[in-house]
Amino acid sequence: MNPVVLAVSLMLILSLARVHVVFSLIISAFIGGMVADIPADTILAAFPDAGVTAPDSLLKLKYLVKIFEEGIAAGTTTALSYAVLGAFAVAISYSGLSQAMANLIIGRARHGKGASLKWLLIIALLAMSIMSQNLVPIHIAFIPLVVPPLLLVMNRLNLDRRLLACVITFGLVCTYMFIPYGFGDIFLNKILLGNINKFGMDVSGVNIYQAMAIPALGMVAGLAIAIFYSYRQPRHYEDRPVEGAAEQVPVKPLNIIIALIAVTAAFLAQKYTGSLILAGLIGFAIFMVARVIRWHQADTVFNSGIRMMSMIAFIMIAANGFAAVMNASGGIEPLVADSVAFFGNSRALVALAMLVVGLLVTMGIGSSFSTLPIIAAIYVPLCAQMGFSPLATVAIIGTAGALGDAGSPASDSTLGPTMGFNADGQHNHIKDTVIPTFLHYNVPLLIAGWIAALVL
Numbered sequence: 336m337n338p339v340v341l342a343v344s345l346m347l348i349l350s351l352a353r354v355h356v357v358f359s360l361i362i363s364a365f366i367g368g369m370v371a372d373i374p375a376d377t378i379l380a381a382f383p384d385a386g387v388t389a390p391d392s393l394l395k396l397k398y399l400v401k402i403f404e405e406g407i408a409a410g411t412t413t414a415l416s417y418a419v420l421g422a423f424a425v426a427i428s429y430s431g432l433s434q435a436m437a438n439l440i441i442g443r444a445r446h447g448k449g450a451s452l453k454w455l456l457i458i459a460l461l462a463m464s465i466m467s468q469n470l471v472p473i474h475i476a477f478i479p480l481v482v483p484p485l486l487l488v489m490n491r492l493n494l495d496r497r498l499l500a501c502v503i504t505f506g507l508v509c510t511y512m513f514i515p516y517g518f519g520d521i522f523l524n525k526i527l528l529g530n531i532n533k534f535g536m537d538v539s540g541v542n543i544y545q546a547m548a549i550p551a552l553g554m555v556a557g558l559a560i561a562i563f564y565s566y567r568q569p570r571h572y573e574d575r576p577v578e579g580a581a582e583q584v585p586v587k588p589l590n591i592i593i594a595l596i597a598v599t600a601a602f603l604a605q606k607y608t609g610s611l612i613l614a615g616l617i618g619f620a621i622f623m624v625a626r627v628i629r630w631h632q633a634d635t636v637f638n639s640g641i642r643m644m645s646m647i648a649f650i651m652i653a654a655n656g657f658a659a660v661m662n663a664s665g666g667i668e669p670l671v672a673d674s675v676a677f678f679g680n681s682r683a684l685v686a687l688a689m690l691v692v693g694l695l696v697t698m699g700i701g702s703s704f705s706t707l708p709i710i711a712a713i714y715v716p717l718c719a720q721m722g723f724s725p726l727a728t729v730a731i732i733g734t735a736g737a738l739g740d741a742g743s744p745a746s747d748s749t750l751g752p753t754m755g756f757n758a759d760g761q762h763n764h765i766k767d768t769v770i771p772t773f774l775h776y777n778v779p780l781l782i783a784g785w786i787a788a789l790v791l
Contacts, residue, residue, distance in 0.1 A: 341370060346359045349363065364399075371665055372665060377398075381398050406656035410656075419616060421642075422615065423597075426618070427471065469511075470516075475750075496572070500756060522703070527733050528541070530658075531732060534715035534716065550730060554776055619637070683785075689710075694739045697738055698743045710735055731787070734781075738781060
């Protein structure tokens with residue numbers, strides 16, 4: 336069996352069986368590597384002092400460990416970017432900026448009419464979820480700060496929380512998939528374009544907006560269906576006590592001004608230097624210099640941010656090691672050749688198969704950021720072999736990576752909304768977040784990505 340197919344299948348099975356994703360990636364990488372037919376000369380060249388003429392299983396395992404560790408090193412910059420942005424996110428919450436947004440909406444709720452207030456809530460949550468990926472890169476940290484205080488307002492409006500879960504998930508996923516700033520810079524520039532270049536295709540002249548516009552429109556269509564058709568009817572909820580709501584932060588005008596300055600400075604630093612690490616550090620430093628974050632609080636805030644983002648960071652590091660082993664296994668070229676022979680000259684079937692595999696892998700891993708390094712190693716040679724343009728290749732791999740993020744039970748894009756809307760125990764993770772987001776985003780995204788592959 337092809338070692339790449341074996342490793343990816345095993346990784347997906349272990350992930351779906353609730354084995355931790357990091358362990359699933361490590362176990363699958365080494366099993367796939369051990370069954371691979373790696374040339375003896377390649378292994379011996381890595382250990383010139385081994386003193387043997389034919390490598391045994393132990394030496395082969397040592398070689399795989401070496402390759403895995405080299406792959407891990409390639410993912411540390413991205414992981415550190417996540418950790419620093421997590422600290423910046425917690426600092427923003429300390430400033431009271433998120434709380435001020437919630438208070439503004441609640442204040443409008445006391446005087447607004449039902450229809451206008453419903454749209455105010457939808458637009459506000461959509462705007463905050465979009466900004467959480469680039470302009471105010473705090474990811475899902477805004478949800479426990481903003482959503483629980485609004486649950487009573489939503490109850491009075493009989494607003495279907497499944498609709499709002501779709502709204503937030505749209506902002507969390509579509510934004511990084513289309514806009515190359517903040518987390519979108521990591522996904523699009525560092526991971527997507529970086530891995531495509533790494534595996535042999537020059538995409539330096541590709542316009543990322545042009546490549547991802549059709550897939551993004553697919554998600555827009557799914558959002559429109561959720562708002563105007565699927566969940567437009569009222570849904571009744573009881574007024575229950577909100578458990579586990581985030582601690583209220585005093586809102587001080589000076590702190591809000593400082594937060595806006597810090598966010599602007601971080602955004603400009605990321606735009607002109609291309610470094611999310613530097614951007615996050617500059618934003619965090621502004622909070623400390625302005626004494627929004629006291630010196631004795633700095634360790635606590637920074638550690639809280641790292642804890643919040645550490646899971647994604649470790650998954651991404653392990654995924655890079657997995658991709659390195661798969662690339663060294665020698666199974667990619669035979670897989671490409673076999674796939675081309677199986678599909679013949681049907682570019683349509685090849686594109687559809689790649690998108691479906693991407694959906695399955697991301698559903699298992701729960702992170703589109705971690706999926707890209709895995710599938711890029713396989714898809715770039717396949718796209719080149721089938722004659723897809725660099726623009727179409729970016730669209731295929733970008734869509735295949737994003738597919739499954741909305742709708743995966745283990746994804747931050749679904750766990751975040753559930754964390755907020757279930758604060759009073761009336762929002763089921765699978766029925767009210769996972770299934771609605773899967774149906775409204777993965778299906779249209781799959782269709783749109785397939786169309787993009789054929790027309791670009």
